[in-house]
Amino acid sequence: MSSPRRKGRPGPIDEYQELLPLIREGKLPKLVLFLTPNFGEEETWFSDQLMRAAREWALQQDGLDLMDVDGHSPDFSADSMDAFLGSQSLFAGRQALIFSRATAALKKYKRLAKALLQAVEKEGGPEWIMLHAEGKQASALVKELVASKSAKVIRFRRLFVDPPPWNPAAVDQSEAAKFAIAHANGLGMRLQNGAAGLLVEMSGGRPADLMQSLQHFQLLNQLQVSVEDVREVTAHSAEGSARDYADALLTGDSARALQLLAKVRARGLHSWDGRRISPRDSFTMLISTAIRERRQTAVIRAAVDGGATLEEALKGSGAKPSMPVTKRMERRLALCPSSQLEAVLHGLRRAEHRLKTGAWRDSLRVLEQLAFESYRKSAPPQTRGRRS
Structure with missing residues (x-):
């Protein structure tokens, strides 16, 4: 909004x-x-x-x-x-x-x-x-x-997640960011410049989600929260890991997907409330998020290719065309043609089949293979001209 x-x-x-x-x-x-x-x-x-x-x-x-x-x-x-x-x-x-x-x-x-x-x-x-x-x-x-x-x-409406249109760079000035700042102060915490805006981008603009995120930092005894702290915690959270893994698959960035899975193998996944997620449930979360993100991206890709604006395509897919969502999708679409969407779809089906049939018992190994299969080769450079 x-x-x-x-x-x-x-x-x-x-x-x-x-x-x-x-x-x-x-x-x-x-x-x-x-x-x-x-x-x-x-x-x-x-x-x-x-x-x-x-x-x-x-x-x-x-x-x-x-x-x-x-x-x-x-x-x-x-x-x-x-x-x-x-x-x-x-x-x-x-x-x-x-x-x-x-x-x-x-x-x-x-x-x-x-x-x-x-x-x-x-x-x-x-x-x-x-x-x-x-x-x-x-x-x-x-x-x-x-x-x-x-x-x-x-009549309570949803909080606006975008900064004011007259100052789009002021990410901490959105309603959701101001809410996070005020409630962080109430918990005895301080969100440093840019941290509130990034927290909204990562967690969304719902007050319950923002409060859960703030309480997570409180559990970690982090009373001064910087942009780097938000990135670090989000990178290790189950929700952030699932979103990043899906994005890496869709953009064909196998290296990033494998790096993320290496961290998951070493540290496991933890939700925002500090609860540890089992390996089996981690697989389910990562796969279900990838399926959902691929389906939504396919709808948006088809709409944009058909002449719709990105904002129209986002609305048609059920997403809220806020500034963070729009920027994230712009980056993804630039690296995710229809052929990549098809490759990821086939890879997801194979991954589910491997685990359900018991052929592969290591669920993280299944996800690693999916990362390999989603690798997208860079487009060859265009020839500037023939040498005489």
Whole structure:
């Protein structure tokens, strides 16, 4: 996602940081609605964290009866919610409601939206109601609640991963990078210049992924994180290794693929959370990532060869055409013609066959052979002219 937000409209980080301290102090609005954004994709991490904070605060309060329900749970009961909203608690003088993943329940039980509105408007009702309704149809289901004067409606979208268009070189100025910097500070860490931008490029712009990456550095006791640190850790992570191995196959760089496998053989693979991955699971991760990347690259290659722009081709393949993704694919396509895609496809099929039939018991040896088979000879230099 790369479009800058409209002037004057707060971004997801601003809204999150505004509401979180209020929740921790118990100063919640009467009705908080987390809904899918009108444009772009929803980022549920923010609403999940805010509901968790509200839950923790409520459980610490004496005399507060909290009803915490999940609309997707098989144990959900509309009658129980009706009873809670329609009467005072026998055990506490105050009430509050957290209603997560509410769309399915609101769609099935039409009366719930009206009951929630009545509870918000009547005297002696719950002190506050926090509701998350996911999906594009959710707004229609709660339109009367949205119109309530007591409602605070928040639509958390995905973070932008590209730097501002007026300063494309400032990789640390994207929303995702700013999020990483702020949360690193909260963990007592400091991301040096360029580290946040590279972390976004390697881990993606999802808050949960960025938090996991930061916690990985915290486990390593790295409180000052440089660009080199990010590269080093990513190179040894399972996710980074799988992506790099796939890229080496698709560009025909057998030497790089073999170097990576040598490191895997010596050190093994570890995920961002520090968990060690077994050799068998490592093979599965590396192969499945290579299959996925080859399939996506083939779709993009065909679209570009057919006259589409790279951005159009990326969207058509299901990828998000952010700046890091676009640059990575540009580099790959320059070295990955259709013939290379075919060679990698046949190599992947042979690799799976070798391991499944038990002909080759060493899974890393299978991957090494695949690297050899994916070698791409450089194009011969063009003749500049005949000598007379």
